[in-house]
Amino acid sequence: MKYETVIGLEVHVEMATESKIFCSCSAKFGGEQNDHVCPACCGMPGMLPIVNKHVVDLGMTAGMMLNCDINRTTTFDKKSYYYPDLPNAYQTTQWFAPVCVNGTVDIKTSKGEKKVRIKQIHMEEDAGKLVHDDWTDSTLVDFNRTSVPLIEIVSQPDLSSAEEVIAYLERLRSLLRFAKVSDCRWEQGSMRCDVNLSVRPEGSDVLGVRTEMKNMNSLSAIERAIEYETARHIDAIENGTEVLVQETRRWDDIKGKSYAMRTKETAGDYRYFPDPNVMPVVIDDEWYNRIKETLPDLPEVKAQKFIELGLTEYDADQLIQSRALCDVFEAAYKTSGLAKESANWIITDCMTILNKKQMTADMLSISGKALGELIKLVAEEKVNRGNAKRILAVMFDEDINPQEYAEKNGLIVSNDTGKLEEVVKAVCAADPKSVEDYKNGKEKVFMALFGQCMKQLQGNCNPQALKEALLKELQ
């Protein structure tokens, strides 16, 4: 018999906010253990949560990017469970009126295009982290991550293969990074995924027994886990190797196997109820429209616009890998009017510097306007390319005006013919042998003399003008 796999995903994404969801502690990754904590996020009695408005902004932004309806009155609820890294013994999340519902994400795979339906997106707080200390053989808790804002994006069970799941996750990541909702870094845990999977005979409309693999944090692990789990389910159904039960499983990527963790809780076990400490959030038209207006173009729409400006498909594709590259490109183009040059400087020169600094494209934070001015200086032959590269490197560390910097540091190409002649005369006077060789028909020495002049002028001259001055002198 042929089987089909039915997969639904719950994707957790940490939002790119400065502070936590219900207090003003820093939400940044890293720091000393328990550095980013206060009585509110440690669940001390008497402390009341206040919703971070920016979290709601980003929740709505995510929903609009995924074609969701926005609940104009959205509320928070308590999800009760006990775990040492959860100081309140409940998580504040959204159950009854999540911020976004009913969306879609378009994906492309080798089998064609597909729409994956989004059931809902809800906002919630993250839990802390348990750290095992081998030295004292004890487990300690770090509350830095407690109350860091998350959104959970719940899909309908519309996915049917590892390939589709990867395409969906990559699309989600691209959209959320483009809208600056999250940096979506698998390796830092700012994007994590629970995979719900079942198997049924092809064509059947009855769902099989569902298992859930929690906290998956790499695409390759997700791919392997789906393949393993699908084979395990089919084996159980066909050969009766085991009895499938609804449960939560842990994926061991080193052993390449999944293990039962606990039988799956149902919603009832969590005793969801409205959190009386958090006021409902009402999203009025003004707020809704403000977010709607700040939505970026979809990456492929942006790429099309770039191609219309004269970029190749390849260049456009490189730029849309990161919103930061697009932003710098757009500003550089606006200032210089030179699309192809702007793209080249970003894709080649800026990326080289970023790589040297071990930074990613997202970290490109130079002023696009200043880059545009630099490109103009090169196009007008006021600064040569070598010096322009040096100026670009400075722009990564300081806010500078390229023209002022070039003037101050003697990097402007000189149109002073007097100075040119002076240098040519001096170089020829210092090397009479080469001059003699040239006169005797050894034309090769011309380039050597030219190079010496260029060096003395620090490259700040028009090569054609220098060539003419040198020829004149030699004749």
Ligand SMILES: [Zn+2]
């Ligand atoms: Zn706090």
